[in-house]
Amino acid sequence: MIPYLLFATFIGLLFHGIHRKVIARIQGRPGPPIWQEILHTLKFSFKETWIPKTASQTLFVAVVFVAIGIWSGALYVLLSGGSLLLLFGVYLLHKIVEHGMGLSSGSPYGKFGAIRSVISAASELPLFVTVIAIYLFTRSLSIADIVAYQEMYGPLLIVAFPAAVAMYLIILSKMHYGPFSIIEAKEIVSGNMTEHFGVWRAGLEVGYALKTYVLLYAFVLLFIGQLPLALMLLVMLLVLISLSFVCAITPMLSPYDTVTVQSLVTGALVIYIVILVVVMG
Amino acid sequence: MQGVSGVNEILAILFAAIAIIGAVSAHIQHDRFNKIIAVGIIFGGIIPFIVDRGYLDIAILVSLIIPITTIIILQVCRKEKRDDA
């Protein structure tokens, strides 16, 4: 498990670098090298570290460990074929990490980031719909069962396309530099991460890398099916690049607009679910 | 279930009519004192139903507490009157 975790972290950080590079190229900039994020993380690990005097100290440190902990747990669930609900539970709990990070520092920028993170709580809703849609098809929420279902009946991407769109939106709203990433918009410095530096920042980067890896892996696993590792990574990369395209060409929405957009998408999906229920009985 | 039969039926309809009249007039009346009186009328229509089922302790208790509720409401009525004056 530990080697796999390191591997996933490495890939996740690499993906972050590729994400930045692709966005830069689309926007006509040279962009940083793709291993930039790995170097970042290493650099932060060896920098001086302390806790701001105004911070709520225990919480300030604890969120970093929580962030790494929940995403490691999510990776374990994903690989062992556990419950899909648990995976999505972790996704929601990531929100708590964001709040905790911003609020605990006492810095106004961190607080603004946390408030925006609260505002974007509506991104939970497409998730709920995705879970139900998948359940309607597979009649099970165990990831192993879902993979087995896809081996028998073909990928869910085709039959449950709207659910895949919803999940895509969920991943998009967690990507850096995307239309929904109001939490770390540049006008509030680094948002809720502003005060976390040194080792804490490195820890967060690790947690985020794991998050990206898990979300992309889950998307491929849930909607396309189990693939060999190399192929899996390739498909994940393709999904990532498509996300980078979206991030590069869409402007960041204003905080409340993100909510409206996500809620409207959810509304459309609820209608889809109702139709599904009626059709499938 | 206990049915209502014979003479009781007429009485039941009568009391029900009282309660409904009270409810409707409580809505229609504009004056606050009239409203309170109308609520009292509903209560008058309801209490026979409780007694008819043989729950005397409830009937006594309800007749004690409803007036208390009315007195509590009267506290504000009184105030408003003074404020109007």
Added chain:
Amino acid sequence: MAIPPYTLGLLVAVAGLIIGFMAIVRERDDLHRILLTDLAEVLALVLIALVATDLAEALILPGLVVGISELMAVSEVYIAKEGLRKPPAKPAFRIEIMDSAPGILALILVAYGIVLSGFTGGVVAAVGAVFYFMCRDHAERFELIETVSGYAWAIWIGAFFIFMFLPGYWLFGVMMAGGAILLKVMAKMSLVGTMRGGSNV
């Protein structure tokens, strides 16, 4: 064609809920909203009452007490929010019944409430106490009553553990539970009566 009573009741209750919530949608004033919330609670109780078993009744009692305690908390938040700190002026004149009745009425209700015990008894006794405090403008020792109700709560938890782990002593558990819940509900709710004046001894 006869509509089953349950379906009729359900339709009436949900129709009532729709009307009531429509009123909330249109309401802009905060105090009116509190009042309408009280209306909504009544409709929720209708839904439970329609089940018509002993279990339903046992579910209504908690539902009622939850409603009143949340109402209390929210109305206090409202007072704090609007800054209505000043206690109200005394009524301009008093009706005669408010001088003669409280003692005897309160006594009857409290005595009867103690006989009843449990939630019901607590509420009935509390009505008596509230009425008494209201008419006499009493300022009670706040901490004392709160401590009493805190202990009562602890006793009830003890009774709960008797039922769960030493069921043989059920009689003891019933007595403890009945007494403790009576005390707790009554103490808490009669505090309401003393909170009116805005003074705290």
Added chain:
Amino acid sequence: MFNLPTENIGGQELFVLEFGDIVNYFSPYTAALFAFALIFTALAIVSRPERQVDIAFGGDAYYAKEVDVDLLRFQRFMAIACGLATLGAMVSGDVFNFTLFASLVGITNIGIVAAYKNKHVLNAAFQYGIVAMLATVPLFGGAAIILASTGTLSMWELFADGVVVPIIAKAFLVIGVMGEGMAPFYVAKAEITRAQGAPFILMVHVSSLLLFLRVIEIVISM
């Protein structure tokens, strides 16, 4: 003695806790949520709140707010109560019991927030309080409809295959939990977040998210 009928949703039951008719259970899913709630309750107990830094505009001046001890104690009490309520709701095996725990979460959330003297925060707390009270209506109503139409409140019976739970009751439960925890109704929460006391404010979010996760499990399983 019991077999959880819905292994394919939250996993097999690991441990069963009986309180008479109310049989609580730990499946991998509920146990994970329980553990998470436990972590944050512990954090609320041990950590001190942050001191918010306010910047005076137009200059370099800034000042840190001091922590009010009385407020801190009250908030900590409420946060712990909220944590306990969340713990209870996570493992509850009875629909009505779950709704009661949800209302307890709602009222403790009001308590955490209402302690501030800031007018905006109080206003948000009030609006939130009204919604939390309204939310008890669909919660209890949903539980009552379930009881009337299936004859039981125990999730062990309701999760079984043959039992049909009316869709409106499920919808009521979800709406109720949304109201108690404010999951998508973010506006009041955003205001609330401005208040001081990170470990306690965080409890508001933790409880609401966990409640939401739990109700999804319940609704899907039924």
Added chain:
Amino acid sequence: MKANQSIISRISAAVSRVENLTALYALFFVVVAVLGLVTLPSITYYDDQLYPKTIIPESSLNPYDRGGVPFETTPVKAQYPENSPYVGYVTTYLTPLSQWLADHTHHFGTTIVAHPGGIIDEILYNTRGLDTVVETSILFVAFGIASYLFRRDD
């Protein structure tokens, strides 16, 4: 509100005001309730309920006469009787006072049953005791909030 705003910004503007929160929630509820209204006639009452009510008008314990002799048990239709080994004992229990009332009067059934013992106490304290724990805690917390706010004003 400017005319050239998109529909999304308009919705966002309305939703972002905290004063609209209650109305928004109520509206949401109304929509669901109206949609649910059509399914209501299909909901049927399940006849085999737990803790059913039996009305014996002649009994002095009416409407709560569930049979049994004090200090003996009586059949109670609980969900999991095996979890509460002493189920039914509280139901039949009558204190001396309530025994006296039951022997001498006919219309005080509610008073007798509200007094310690009886089916409601059985449910509230024994089989569904956890509900009562939570509920008294709600009372505790709510009044804690109210009295904190009440006392803080000076």
Added chain:
Amino acid sequence: MTPELILGCIILIIGVIAAGFPRPRTYLSRLICLEIPGLGLLLIMLAYDEMLALVTFIGVTAISTFVLVRVIERRGPE
């Protein structure tokens, strides 16, 4: 289907309309109108012989009226 149930339903609906859209629209008139659905609920409980719940409900109504009166008093008439 007992007469109490039918009467209760009728009064409940009248009461909900009265309390939801009171005339005149003042705090006090709404407070008084709130009594009406309460009495409707009382009748419904009576129809199903839920007497303990009924007693508790009546008591709670009195106390909640007091709570509301306290707020209205401080708020002043409108």
